[in-house]
Amino acid sequence: MLIAIIRAPQSSHARRALILFVLVSAQAVLGISTLIFEVPIDLALSHQAGALIVLGFAIAHWRAFVGSYPAEDARPAVSR
Numbered sequence: 001m002l003i004a005i006i007r008a009p010q011s012s013h014a015r016r017a018l019i020l021f022v023l024v025s026a027q028a029v030l031g032i033s034t035l036i037f038e039v040p041i042d043l044a045l046s047h048q049a050g051a052l053i054v055l056g057f058a059i060a061h062w063r064a065f066v067g068s069y070p071a072e073d074a075r076p077a078v079s080r
């Protein structure tokens with residue numbers, strides 16, 4: 001995250017890296033709270049939902065590295 005902010009400040013990659021850092025930190029705080037309060041159902045469900053959000057955002061962040069999908073006519077033809 002720091003490298004992204006230093007090397008490419010103001011870029012969407014740096015912004016997404018910062019958001020991912022905040023999400024993971026919030027998820028860790030939620031996980032620790034869940035443990036401290038002996039797993040109340042609302043905190044436990046929030047923690048599980050947070051894990052889904054973190055996973056989805058991390059995949060979207062990773063996918064942005066790969067670039068855009070190839071155009072329909074740029075794909076190799078399938079031999080039959």
Ligand code: HEM
Nearest residue numbers: 024027028029031032034035039043044045047048051054
């Ligand atoms: C930061 C990244 C974290 C992620 C992505 C994450 C993800 C998850 C997931 C997916 C579950 C559900 C597991 C299941 O149902 O079998 C879970 C459960 C749990 N996690 Fe985490 N966790 C994180 C951090 C933490 C931390 C730092 C703690 C506490 C020290 C913690 C404490 C717990 C507890 C107590 C449960 C059982 C209660 C529940 O299902 O919500 N987690 N975590």
